[in-house]
Amino acid sequence: MTEEPSETTADLDAELGFEPVVASSGAGDASSAPSVRPSRRRRRGLVRRKLGAFGVLLCALTAVGGTYAAFAASSGAAQSTDTAASVTHGRQLFDMSCITCHGANLQGVKGRGPSLVSVGGAAAYFQVITGRMPLAQQGAYSPRKTPKFSDQETRDIAAYVQSVGGGPSIPSGMVRGDDASIAEGGALYRLNCASCHGTTFKGAPLSAGKQAPSLNAASDLQIYTAMLSGPESMPVFSNNQLTPTQKKAIIAYIQNIKASDDPGGAGIDRIGPVSEAIVLWVVGVGVLMVVILWIGARSQ
Amino acid sequence: MSTSDDEMTRAGAPHGTHGPVQKHTAEELRAMTPEERMIAGTEAEDIHIVHRRDRFPIRGTKAEKRAERGVAACFLIAAIAGVAFIVYFCAGSWKWHLPGTAQNFRFYTPILGGLLGALLLFLGVGLVLWAKWLMPEEEVVQERHDFDTTEEDKLMTEATLSVGLADTGLPRRGLILKSLGLAGGALVTVPLVALVGGMIKKPGDQLFHTMFRPNKKMFPKSNGMVPIVFSDWRQVSPDDMEPGAIVTVFPGVRAVDANGFDGLTSASSPTIIIRLRPGQKVSYRKGQAGFAWPPSDPQYIAFSKICTHAGCPASLYEQQTGRLLCPCHQSQFDVLQDAKPVFGPATRSLPQLPLTVLTGEDGRQYFYAKNDYPEAIGPGFWERP
């Protein structure tokens, strides 16, 4: 895992013909861009590592110790995408940054943070890579921030969380459907996602200060892990409810619409009638008021 | 007359000095210059040009030429923009493409708009400047002639009306008056009845039922209970949902009803099933105990997705607090308290669908609606108790 992730992402984007949407639209969020999806090279590496994973993992878990080893072994056997080194490193990072709220063994600390046992790597990955964790302050809603950890460090933390109790893990491989799936993804998006995130991905306020965030800065893997884990207010969309193919189609729809240009001129943030009203009154009516003042003025 | 009139037009004359309107004979008018005739025309209608001044009394000055060139330049730019519009309209690349291509279509509409705007703008500005810079400066006062109708006119018109009415004999001939009234009433009512009558549809009890109503003919295997399906007709199983999940489901009725809608397209059928998180406890409404599943320890709970306020799909679900928001008018429902409204303009709880589970042929468990909603779904209406 020594490759520079940002390079591989850029390569992949170029290969698909996509502009790096995430990097360009996410304000101050460039560092989250490299997390779009693992490269093919890395995937081959992952497959190779899978072979020995089981044994290595058991060793690692023995080293980690604790009462959760049994859980971790069983889920690790099923997923077996983690490596001992990754888990160890993840645990070190966890102990530095997360332990105050989530406890030494992920059991949570009352009044500070919930238990992370069996929440899965996907949840940990989403929370850390979008900068929501470590939390800056308790509140109704934690907004996206510049992430504290690199993509690799985040994956390590996720591997550690995954190793304790299992749960939904980070998917491997491409998580965006192909062009043929865009339309189907759109239909699923409108039925399942648009009620909170809006047809144009603007997000929405929820009750009492909570929010459904905008998807402008979200990468493929972030959307995927969010659907899997249901962070904060968001409901969980398991793989039985929305199959992995359907999830990938939804991601294909979101990312393609985000990246596509507006055919009808300035998109005015694709907000709809409210921004249209502002343009109408400020620009349309405003300009015409100036014009009637000019026509009505007596010339010398 | 030239001196006095020139005085008037160029120097202006105080209002009110005009005598009675002077009628000119055709002979006199022919003898005048066109401008004098025009002024005579205005005077004939009590319109007084109190000030009229050529902006360029000396023809061909530099200033006049500059103004003329300015106006002409506007029209010229308009013409050029028009030509450019036609060229770009025919030649521009405008077909939509997925991202990853050059996306040249994004210039098409803005450039057309810019060129069309330029054509119209410079045409309009040219016209206004023409009036402002080159046409004579003028101040005209017109008499309003807003007199009340004269007493004589009133008297004569009133008499015309009353005598005309008397001539018809209507005031005396009550029979004709009444029968005519009836005929007139019929004349107005008939088209109204014919038009509205053709459109009226009886609501009947349609608002009180949805496609979840048990149907033994259609679903004999489940004793008439309607299977619950996803938007792709897959049947919904408890296993399909993780704790904290919400899913939009429909009655699995593929046959269209009398109105031409099936289970997916009917506006009354969208329903949500929510799987609660561990530790979330629900309370039942009176008479609706056991609607959730499993009844002993409820984990799955189904409500109509149609907001009881204005009919939008209320589906912004906060899985941690169990609150459900409607995006249209921000009503908030508490799923854990029988989806009762806790904020905003909604007044009624979301109707709850009684859930049950049957084992399918493949050995998996699937959700069925034990019965139809116990009450009308969606916004309130008069007939609703």
Add this chain to the structure above:
Amino acid sequence: MTATTNPPRRDNKPRTPQGKAAGWFDERLRLAGPMRTQLNKVFPDHWSFMMGEIALYSFVILLLTGTYLTFFFDPSMAETTYHGSYVPMQGIQMSQAYASTLDIAFDVRGGLIIRQIHHWAALLFVAAMLVHMFRVFFTGAFRKPRELNWIIGLNLIMLGIIEGFAGYSLPDDLLSGTGLRIADAIMKSIPVIGSWVSFTVFGGPFPGHVIIGRLYIAHVLLIPGILLALIGAHLALVVRQKHTQFPGPGRTEDTVAGERVFPIYAAKAGGFFFIVFAACAALGGLVQINPVWLFGPYQPSAVSSGSQPDWYMMFLDGSTRLFPSWEIRLWGHTLPPLFWPTVVLPGILVTLAAVYPFIEAKMTKDTLKHHLLQRPRDVPVRTSLGCMAITFYLVLFFSGGNDLIAKTFDISLNAMTWGGRILLLTLPPIAYAVAYRVCLGLQRHDREVLEHGLETGIIKVLPTGEFIEVHQPLGPVDEHGHGQLTYAGAPVPKRMGQLGAASPVKHIRGFFYPVKEKPEIQAAIDEQEAREAAALEPDPSGSVENRTRELTD
């Protein structure tokens, strides 16, 4: 030039082609007299009188672009599968209406810009009518004898809003379909007949299969026809009653001062039409409006957060959001909470506006006809009532987008709703009080200037040690040094160098004293006149020369 030097023409036969054509028509239609009346008609030229013109011109633009759109739009709710150019919708089931709207955007060359011009012009149409109405209200132009036109105008605004709603519902997209569903709920909320009304309009339970077709015929024929007739009546009344004007020199209750229709006013108005059209075309091309391809086809099970109607409906959306959850249940019947903010409230607002002219006349015991406008400050009660109404409207309007405000500024949604409720009740009275104070202050300042003159900025020290500022009186003063001018309802100068209503440039140039040309130009004019006089004096062939002159003039 005198009559004697201008021998009479021998006959009255027209000689030029235009003259002959005019003669042809005149012999058949007897046009010469009435036409001259119209060409010479005088229009006052205050800038604020052009707001109504914006509405009129955008209506013309709507007719033009709307006719174009009918060539491509298919108002059918029949299900179809999309196979057009827009990839993210390919293979999706949708109505013909939505599919043909996508086609206008993606498969008709130049179709998108026309659709966008149409939509922008529609927003502008209602906005201009509203602004025009405010002008009429605040200047008292609705008073006798123009109450009828006020009511016609009110009907135009209501019909314009309904027309707009019908229009933006036609594409059958997710956003407008949500709006239609709310409209259905509003119909159902009407007591006794609600569900019957809904079933009748939709031809069965919502959404049925007929609503788009019905809205279409209402949108392209029924309502535009009524609008056209009412606009005709509105303008006919303006012509018959003649336009109002602000008071000033030469502008009295008995006169109209301004420019004649032909040619100056016609050139300006024609130019302004093109400028309004240019604004719509530029907006239509440069700013994307109602991108229905992003919203998707309507389906009753889906919704988008942040769903708002077009701006002119937003105040109703706001009132619906703010209204508390009050429902009346009596004898087995329900009166839903939706009824009050969406049926009763707009009913009250429109009724109040319609009867206001009569209420004001009754309260002020005013039975006179008025052709002169009032400055808003001179009628503080009316102005303050207007400000109060506008404030009320604005709170509702902004509440219609309160979810977006909450999201943008990170405010709790619940707080926005409560804030809107509180502001709706508290802000209007505050607006009344503030507007009233401002009006009185402005009035007082006007009177002060008339009585004491303008502030010169020169401070004098009296021998007693008292400091006073020297004032420049506007006119003659009495023995106490007080001005004798009375306020006439026209602007009063407020600074040295300003002339207020007496400004010859602003109002009537050359009305009070001759216009002075620059010396060299004046000399040239004199010279030219002398030359003309000399040339005409002994003119044996005057008739020929005059005929040529007449043609070239």
